[in-house]
Amino acid sequence: MAERLWAHSARDGDRLRHDLTHHLRGTALRAGAFGEVFGAGPLAAHCGLLHDVGKGSCEWQRGLIDAERHGGRVGIPHKHAGTWLLDKQGLGIMSSVVFGHHGGLPDSTRLKKELLFADTDPLVAEAIQRVGEVVPEIYSPASIALPRWLPEAATADSYALDLLVRMVYSAVVDADFLDTEEHFSGTTRPFHSVSAADLAERFEQGRQELLKNKPRSPIDGLRQDVYRQCLEAAQGPRGIYRIPAPTGSGKTLAAGGFAVHHARLHGMKRIIVAVPFMSITEQNASVYRDLLEVEGGDSVVLEHHSGIDLDDGTPGRRWQRLAAENWDAPFVVTTTIRLFESLFSHKPAAMRRVHRLAGSVIVLDEVQALPDRLLIPIVSALRSLTQWFGVTVVLASATQPPFEVLSPLQQTPIRDVIAEPKPLYKALNRVRYRWLLDPKPTMARIAEQAASEPQVLVVVNTTRDAARMHELVEEHRPALHLSTRMAAAHRRNTLEEIRQRLDEGQPIAVVSTQLVEAGVDLDFPTGFRAIASADSMQQAAGRVNRSGRLPYGEMIIFDPEDGNKAADMLYGAALQATRARFGPHCPPDDLDALQAYYQARFDFNNVEAAGREIQQGRQAHDFPRVAELFRMIDEWTVPVAVRYGNTEKLDRILAHLRAGHPGAGAQLRALRPYLATLPRGAARKAMEEGLAAPVVGDLIEWLGDYHPHRGIDIASPDPQELVF
Incomplete structure (x- = not known):
């Protein structure tokens, strides 16, 4: 009888060791379910099954027992075996999913070098042989698991494979984290009984209640007309839609109405509303909760704007990575920074939520705030998401940019929700x-x-x-x-x-x-x-x-x-x-002048050339380089926990996070009311001066003064300070 193999030691959370057979099959089951949404269930399941095969070697198993007895990490790489086996089974670049499931997706050059190393590493063959005795399905031919749409996509869209790798990687790392979390916490994350397709009736009822209690306005009739046009457009096919409507015309409700009715029509998985600033997520999430959530019922709306980088923490902090948000809700409100930097990242904590985009309605509110230098990769990804991953994208803005002039969208139909926007703008001037x-x-x-x-x-x-x-x-x-x-x-x-x-x-x-x-x-x-x-x-x-x-x-x-x-x-x-x-x-507010302004702005910024290096990196599967180049803001900010409001509760949250206990995901959600931001340079200087202290990832705690009106009131050392 084959020796029992272990995936994780017993020291985290004082629970029993995690059986490797159970972990591989549990991860495969979850990853497969996630991948089914975009036609890659068998592929994601097979990658999940192989992700920890390297832990089967005798040396790794001894290292785990050692680490359990004496503390510390196993310290023996375990990613080469599954990576090598996937490559030998004909999956090529997909093997990077296994190689990067802890440290991040590699570039193709490094992947080739690591595969050459794996050819001669005795631990690889030993691990595969030992795991194969207890999980024989690792030898299944993985090549038959490729999505049926991939050959057509590879011909029509040179970035489809890049997006498929990202989606499968996301499905596998999320499945890995969830299976690990379930074992060590002893609980399963609650299943959402309400789906996005169920929300339309709630939305309509909530909207009627909201309007009934709202003071009358002279422009209510125009707002109602915008809403009616959105609901009519929601009956259309999946694809890219545009809502050009002036400020004050009720875009938040109209875009939400489009999303829930479109999701119901097409049986879509979730709605993701992305806005440019954290302040808007707080407002919009509150509006949507009032519309969609029932007292005593399941939580429906997830607000996620925290910029805490959990991939930036100490290696081996398993619970830190498990705390990353994975958007497992039917209605998500987030920022465009979180959305697109997750999509173009290469790290596991940031990317575990990416597979949730498949089969979703993505509403990009205030789309004019997207940075010009990143427009080409952004709209290219949006096109691929709608073509191959069952997504509908809604571009909402009072100052709608002409994205159809950009090369990725020149052959892609964009459906205008508002048939005649000029009279509407004139009436709302x-x-x-x-x-x-x-x-x-x-x-x-x-x-x-x-x-x-x-x-x-x-x-x-x-x-x-x-x-x-x-x-x-x-x-x-x-x-x-x-x-x-x-x-x-x-x-x-x-x-x-x-x-x-x-x-x-x-x-x-x-x-x-x-x-x-x-x-x-x-x-x-x-x-x-x-x-x-x-x-x-x-x-x-x-x-x-x-x-x-x-x-x-x-x-x-x-x-x-x-x-x-x-x-x-x-x-x-x-x-x-x-x-x-x-x-x-x-x-x-002159619409014709505004269109000419955007065209001149795109030309001034040489938008087509600005995103070229990122697009080249995507084609070359240089995932780290793409992540490095794709920054929504030039200088990163860091999240700062400040002592505002219930400071006793804040102290408990920070103590929990610093201790690295299970359940950190819930603690991060509870932390949101206390979060401000600082430019990275200002935060570094504050820590040097004793005005701030590290917590987890790149989250810091503010120890200095807090102004009753202005909050953290210090000068930034960088004249190019951020305003977001």
């Missing part, structure tokens, strides 16, 4: 622009003018300018502040206070970074906006006279003489194209 550009005003002058308005919003381009403008306005009157330097709960409470004061007609002044200008439902009579790209200025104007209760609101565009010059670098060619086309002679 509620703002008049005033320009303060020459001479350039000082920040102090703008603060004085803004402070004289009864209800006013001032939007600037960086967290540094926001802090300074807030101080200047407060020299004249009390003011509120919004930026990502504030904890999520702090931002949420501030937004609630703002809405209450606006609804009650109380005086109020608010200073914010651009996080307020996309999807945040506020309605001021007057706004000030530091000059930015045309689309950004129009989005800011969407917070002015939003409900059309005034004949016109006023939006003042100013070019601050002493503002942070990082704005010029932040907006780059977009700002150049804006200055050339918009001003007192042409407002940024």
Whole structure:
């Protein structure tokens, strides 16, 4: 009788050792179920079955017992055996799924070198032989498991194979994590009894309740017409759809309505709404929960915006990696950064959620915020997802870019949900622009003018300018502040206070970074906006006279003489194209001018060439290089836990995370209200000065002062600071 083999030691969570036979088959079962959604169930199952075959060698088994007795790691590589066997079975680049299931997908050059090494490694043959005695199905011919659509896709789409590898890898690492988690925690993650296809009726009922309790607005009829057109379009086939609708036209509800009805029609797995800023995920998730969740029923809406990098932690911290979010909910609200950096990553914790995209409706809200330099790989991936992975993509924006001019989408139909957008934009034109550009005003002058308005919003381009403008306005009157330097709960409470004061007609002044200008439902009579790209200025104007209760609101565009010059670098060619086309002679809500602006902006930024290296890396299967090049923001931020609100609860969460106990995923979700962000350079400097301490991954705890209005109030050491 074959010797019993083990996959994991007993030291984590004080539970029994994890049997290797059970782990391989359990992982294969889960991975296969995930892969079925995109026609690759047998392939994903076979990769899952082989992922830990290398643990069958005598040396690895002895190392596990040693590590269990004395602590530490096994320290013996186990990925070569399964990688080698998959390659010999004819799966080629798919063998990278097994090789990278802990450390990340390799590049093809390294994969070839490792396969050559595996040819002569005696542990490889020994592990395969020993595991084959107890799991003989590892010898099944894997080549017959390839998706039926792959030959056609390989001919028509040179990036389809790249996406298939990513999807299978995601299915395998998620299955691996889930099987391991179930063994050591002794519990199975709850199954969602509500599917995306079940949500349409709930959505309609919730929407009726919401509208019944909402104050009437002069533009309610137009919003209803937008919603009707979205529901009609939802009856169409899967593919790429576009919702060009002005700010205040009810896009959040309309896009959600499209998604749930389209999912029901096609039996789709989930809905993923991606927005550019964390502040919008908090608002949108709250709206969708009110619509979709029943008191006492299952949780339906998952909000995931945490930027905690769990692949960045100490090697061997198994529970840390298990805590990564895997989007196992029927309705997910996340950020575009989380969505696309997961898709183009090569690390397991970040990628375990990627397979959930298959068979989903993906709503990209405020799509104009996608960075120009990454547009080609992004729209290329969106096209492949819709063609081969059963996805429908919805592009929603008041300032809709003409993505159809980009090469990946030139031969791909994009269906417009709003048949005649120009009359809608004209009917919802509620703002008049005033320009303060020459001479350039000082920040102090703008603060004085803004402070004289009864209800006013001032939007600037960086967290540094926001802090300074807030101080200047407060020299004249009390003011509120919004930026990502504030904890999520702090931002949420501030937004609630703002809405209450606006609804009650109380005086109020608010200073914010651009996080307020996309999807945040506020309605001021007057706004000030530091000059930015045309689309950004129009989005800011969407917070002015939003409900059309005034004949016109006023939006003042100013070019601050002493503002942070990082704005010029932040907006780059977009700002150049804006200055050339918009001003007192042409407002940024002119649709024809806006289309010409985007075309000029794409040309200035040489969009087609900008993404070429990433696309070449995808074709060459250089997964680490693609991940390195694909950064949604130029300088990374890090998540910061701050002492706002219930600090005793925060202390318990942080202690749990630092100890590395099971259940860390739930703790990370509970941590979200306490999270702010800092540029990586500022965070590093804060830790050097004792103002912050590490927690887990790249998460840090803030130990310094916290301003009651502005949150973490420190200067960034980098002039190119982030504003998100």
